[in-house]
Structure formats: structure tokens, C-alpha cells
Amino acid sequence: MGNGTSIGRVRGLGAAHHGPHHWLVQRFTAIGNVVLMSWLLVSLITLGDYGYANVVKWLSQPLSATAMILLVVSLFWHARLGLQVLIEDYIHDAGSKFAAISALNLATIGGGAFGIFSVASLAFGGQA
């Protein structure tokens, strides 16, 4: 291991094991999505009445609010990773790719924050 060129400094050290990170997190969030979407779909089936009062009553319960907040996090995270791959596959210009991924981060973090805040405001009983 040398200390000259950048390749010389890393040669022989093996993989950093950071390469599969995106791939692994896509799987971890996929598992979260399966678990939490199963909860949502079963809840929707048993909910029956989709009117304002009933939905708010259901969503304000601690268990529903927690599950919904976790679902929002898991879904937006998974979607961010998936859309990133879409951008990387189809946008080849470096500048446009940078802009698209920046916009993607703003949209997914913003959308996720809005979803979490909405559920929290219901659970804490405040009228947003």
C-alpha cells in the first residue's frame, strides 16, 4: 500500500463494502412496505366507512398513527431510491441528472414531512 496516487492508497485493501448500500436499503424498505401496506390494506377493508369522522377517529389512535407515520417514511424512502435509479438510467447528462436528483430529494423529503406532520397533527388532536 503506497501513499502516492489515490489508486495506490486503496489498492490491496479490498472492497469498502459501501457499494451495495443503495441496493440493500431498497430491500430493507421493501420489507417495511410489505409489512406496513398489509396493515393499511387490512385496515381499509375493516374500516368500511371512509367518511371524515371515521377516518380521523381511526387515524388519531396511537397505533394507527405510528403505523401510518412509519408507512410514510418507508414508502417515501423506497420511492426515492427507485426514482433515483429511473433518473440514473434515463438521464445521461451530468448537469440534468444532478438537477433531477436534487428535485427528487426535495419532493420526497417534503412529501414525507407533510405526510408525517398531517398524521401527527391528527394524533395530537390539533386542527392543522
Next chain:
Amino acid sequence: MNQRPLSPHLQVWRWGPHMLVSILHRATGDGMALIGLGVLVWWLGASASGPEAYASFQAVMGSVPGMIVLVGLSWAFFTHMMSGMRHFVLDIGAGYELETNRLWSMLAPIFAIVLTAAFWAAILLV
């Protein structure tokens, strides 16, 4: 972009079920990311904003075009989930034999349609 020749691309291959399930996975996933998350966040935001905002959400999603979107999203979810399950199996190194791969590539989207129908039957009947 440079003008170097490209390797053979989509148009030279004979279509097979593995190609269908692959592009369906991408289309349903990105479709849900772009449309489904919007509907979800609108639903949550409308619930938090009060009865009037909720009523306008319900009016749009309860209309015929709205219901088509909801049924489409549920189909996209089950399709993406089934092809995602297929990915988990492929990830452990199984299911690459040609016949096995072909079989599950066809079964995944069919199961998804069955699950979609079962879900809406449960919604309407329960």
C-alpha cells in the same frame, strides 16, 4: 454525447415474460411513486385540514376517474409486490433456470390481478 456504437438494445430481443415482468416492476413502482404517494399525502393532508378539505378529496377520489386511479394503484401495488417477491427469490440465487424463470415471470402478474380482485371484493363485501 459521443457517437460510439452501442451494444444491441431492446429491439433486437424476442419478447418473453421475464422482460414483461421486469418493465412492469419499473412502471408500477415509479407510477406509484409519482401518483400513489400524491394520493396518499393528499388523503392524509385532507384529513388533517378538516371536513371541507376531506370532502373535496372524497369527491374527486370517489368519482369514476378517481376510482379508476384507485383500482389502478391497487393493481400497481400488487403487481409490484409480486415482482418484488420474485426479486427476493432471485436475490438468494434461486429461480434462474429458464423454465422456472419463465413460469414465475408469468405467475407473478397473474397472482397480482387475483389479489387486486380479492382486495376490492373484500372492500365491497366486508
